[in-house]
C-alpha cells in the first residue's frame with residue numbers, strides 16, 4: 809500500500825521533530841553498553857550508550873550523533889523504544905525494523921511495537937537512505953555483541 813500524501817506529511821513532521829529535538833541526546837556516566845557507528849555513504853555518526861538495571865533491563869539510554877535527519881531521527885526514536893526492554897527484546901525490535909526496511913508489509917502488531925518508527929517506513933523506497941535509517945540499530949547490535957562477548 810502506498811502511503812497517502814497526508815500520511816507522508818505526518819511522517820515528515822515526526823522525522824523533523826526528532827531531528828530538531830532529539831530525545832535522550834546525551835551520553836551516560838557509566839554505560840554498561842556502548843558503541844559507535846558510522847555511515848560513510850552519508851557521513852552520519854552515532855555514539856550509543858545503554859545502562860541496565862539489576863534484572864538486565866535497559867533503564868537508561870543516551871546518544872550523541874551528527875548527520876542527516878533520517879539517521880538522527882531514527883536513533884532518537886529508537887532510544888525511546890529501548891527503555892525497559894531486555895537485550896533480547898531490543899534485538900527483536902531491530903529484526904522487525906530491518907524486515908520493514910527490506911520491504912516487509914507493516915502489520916498492526918509491528919506498528920504497535922515500533923510506534924513512531926513507522927514514520928521511517930517510506931525510506932525503504934530510497935535504498936541509499938536505508939543505511940541512514942539503520943545506523944542507530946547497527947550500533948545497537950554492535951553494542952549488544954560486545955557486551956555479550958565481555959560477559960560470556
Ligand code: ZN
Pocket residue numbers: 847850851852875876877878879940
Ligand atoms: Zn544519512
